[in-house]
Amino acid sequence: MHQLRQMIRRVNATHRGLGPLIAMNVLTAKSKKTILNVAPSGCGKSVATNSVATGLGERAQWYDSITLAGLVRLKSQFSFYDGHVVVDDLGMEKSLWSRTSTIAVLANLVYGHMIRKITHSYEINIEDFRGSVSMNIQPVMLHSLVQSDEWVAVVRDKVIRYYHLIRPARPHRDPPDIEINWGPALHEVALPTFKGRLWYQLIDVGLTQWSFARVEEHIPDLLRACAALDGRKKVETGDLRLLIKLLQPLRLERHIIETFGFETGRIFDNNLYCILVELASFGEPTLFQIAVDYKVDMSTVRRLVGTVHRWCYVKNDEPARVAPTDEAKELLKVCGVNQRW
Numbered sequence: 001m002h003q004l005r006q007m008i009r010r011v012n013a014t015h016r017g018l019g020p021l022i023a024m025n026v027l028t029a030k031s032k033k034t035i036l037n038v039a040p041s042g043c044g045k046s047v048a049t050n051s052v053a054t055g056l057g058e059r060a061q062w063y064d065s066i067t068l069a070g071l072v073r074l075k076s077q078f079s080f081y082d083g084h085v086v087v088d089d090l091g092m093e094k095s096l097w098s099r100t101s102t103i104a105v106l107a108n109l110v111y112g113h114m115i116r117k118i119t120h121s122y123e124i125n126i127e128d129f130r131g132s133v134s135m136n137i138q139p140v141m142l143h144s145l146v147q148s149d150e151w152v153a154v155v156r157d158k159v160i161r162y163y164h165l166i167r168p169a170r171p172h173r174d175p176p177d178i179e180i181n182w183g184p185a186l187h188e189v190a191l192p193t194f195k196g197r198l199w200y201q202l203i204d205v206g207l208t209q210w211s212f213a214r215v216e217e218h219i220p221d222l223l224r225a226c227a228a229l230d231g232r233k234k235v236e237t238g239d240l241r242l243l244i245k246l247l248q249p250l251r252l253e254r255h256i257i258e259t260f261g262f263e264t265g266r267i268f269d270n271n272l273y274c275i276l277v278e279l280a281s282f283g284e285p286t287l288f289q290i291a292v293d294y295k296v297d298m299s300t301v302r303r304l305v306g307t308v309h310r311w312c313y314v315k316n317d318e319p320a321r322v323a324p325t326d327e328a329k330e331l332l333k334v335c336g337v338n339q340r341w
Contacts, residue, residue, distance in 0.1 A: 004026070004229055004246075007178055020341075022048045026180055028132055028160060032221070034160065035133070037135065040138060040139060040274060040277055041138055042171075055178045056084055056180060068124075071115070075126050079129065099145070104154040104155065105117075108154060108158070162249055163335070165280035165281070165335065182228075183232070184228050196240075202223075202240060219243075252335045256269045275312055284322065285321065287319065287322065310328075
């Protein structure tokens with residue numbers, strides 16, 4: 001069995017639904033990419049990235065937040081760096097501009113391997129950065145991010161947006177114990193063959209977030225990382241099947257971001273995303289359950305459910321519950337909720 005599948009099963013045994021999120025962040029670290037982990041508070045983002053940082057040991061650097069100006073102090077540390085950087089909570093950035101700039105600058109650093117920026121107050125010069133970055137963000141903050149120019153210019157093509165949909169019903173007090181077998185270096189793994197049904201399934205998933213040119217960069221790198229983490233220097237069919245399963249949550253983006261122009265006018269449907277998290281986590285949650293999770297009144301839950309009637313409705317049982325429509329059930333299935341590992 002693939003090492004990542006084993007990791008997912010071990011984590012899910014104690015932390016339901018957290019295995020794929022951890023595996024995806026490990027894969028991001030190995031493939032030298034940037035990942036933005038999206039989930040409401042309490043869904044395990046920090047647990048996942050902290051576990052990855054712990055598992056990577058000296059290969060990882062962990063920060064609560066990194067501002068653009070803060071990179072000035074890290075320029076010597078990040079130059080000629082090939083490890084993994086974890087930014088635990090972008091919500092700690094005090095302004096929208098700071099938050100957006102942090103995401104854009106780190107994404108450009110991973111993709112372009114360097115930063116040379118001069119402002120009126122500081123100068124940043126980071127050279128030969130060969131590392132990767134994981135960042136955590138709550139969906140309410142994604143609303144402002146998707147409306148920024150940086151979304152189109154940088155984030156959309158250079159960042160993996162992973163939509164984590166599982167809220168723990170019984171949170172585990174101890175972090176998951178993961179072991180990462182780093183395997184051979186990425187450049188030692190041969191490029192995969194660009195053909196076949198599974199390859200085009202991966203292309204289809206990738207195109208939900210990235211342009212075709214970027215898909216042809218990201219997918220081969222992720223496949224090579226899959227092989228390397230299993231201790232191999234050649235991509236096999238099992239790597240394609242595994243990556244297809246891991247990338248399913250990316251498909252959600254087409255349904256929760258509404259766009260009114262080709263490059264302008266975007267809205268992230270935060271209410272829909274929050275309700276989908278509850279449906280994915282609990283099947284048919286009660287109004288009370290949702291009210292407790294989001295700290296609102298039950299009448300507010302009932303009202304907000306009415307705004308997304310395409311996806312769910314209130315069952316006036318005792319107690320009243322929110323049930324998914326057939327379309328929502330199909331969407332959650334497409335996005336990999338409850339898939340077997």
